[in-house]
Amino acid sequence: MSDKFQGKYRNESARLQNWDYGSNAAYFITICTKDREHYLGEIINHKMQVSPAGGIAHVLWYEIKNHAKNIELGEFVVMPNHIHGILILNGNNAGIWDGVGTTHALSLQSNTIPPIDTGHTLSTPGQQRFQNQGKNTVSSIVGSYKSSVTKYCNRLGLDFGWQPRFYDHIIRNDESFQKISEYIKNNPANWLEDKLYQ
Template identity: 70%
Template sequence: MLEKFMGKYRNESARLQNWDYGNDAAYFITICTKDRAYYFGEIQNGKMQVSPVGAIAHVLWFEIKNHAKNIELGEFVVMPNHVHGILILDGNNDVGIGHDVGTGHDVGTGHDVGTGHALSLRDNNPPHVGSTHALTLQSDNETLTPGQKRFQNQGKNSVSSIIGSYKSAVTKYCNRLELPFAWQSRFHDHIIRNDESFHRISEYIKNNPANWQDDKFY
């Protein structure tokens, strides 16, 4: 995946003021809950035990590919108070994964885009829902419909529109099920610079539950 992008684009700005976040690239995404509250579950013996809210966050992340064009998804994990994932935009234009394109930064996500795609929470093999959470995510084989609008990003595919759509989908689904939940208003992104960084970040995401006590969000 990464080889096709090598060396196609270079931007020296630390703030990436000239970077178009609709550009083809791999992005390391972190989204936290409001006040870093443990809405998504808990770590037990180095493994994530998701709450119903955590299961929703997991499933809807993988729905991104069904509602945004030219998207690939890398590693993803739900943690007690945040999610990490790799989002790959591939096909919007001819520029590619940035090399020495600067550090990650916080960007706003004010997009209020809705959801309405019929979705089964049994799809995409969400992590185990902890036994302490007494909520049935699905009953009577009925497929839940999160809202009246479609899960979609408005206009051009960009990191902000895709993540804004995802955040809104999770929030609306939780509201529908009357589950207390809120996101932090912003998210953190980092453009993955090269193949070595891609694999290092992928391993970090994969091993995050086992290393939870050393996590800065702990």
């Protein structure tokens, strides 16, 4: 991880006390795998080659916008032992998770998910459900995402786990947004210098 981002993550247990995490803002999110194991794939020739679990993490990230109100997704990358993504809450008036009835079923729309070459055939997670419905906050969105990835991996018998917490950084201006977006985009090419490399 480059020096410009060191020390700028906050652990979930140390969120800003005076900040409403349902507020309109862009949030740089990092979620690590349990014990930083390479469950999500490997970097080969400076490109990420996702595992089946990594493919699920990729697909379900792009499903977030179909289950949370007033949210946009910025740059995103799956790495061997973590993911980085930007969540943009915009027009959020303490919204709640939406869905059909109370099931909140995922309905994959292939035209909204960027293509990814997994090298494996994955079952469609069309019946996978987001949980932790509630206020449209960063914690509820990330918690639902983590839960969905874990449950779907478990259903397929994949060895996988997340660390209990996640890291966030509130992006405060356009310059920071552009720098973080570039950092995420270039993360696979810079893997050997990454703070999370093991």
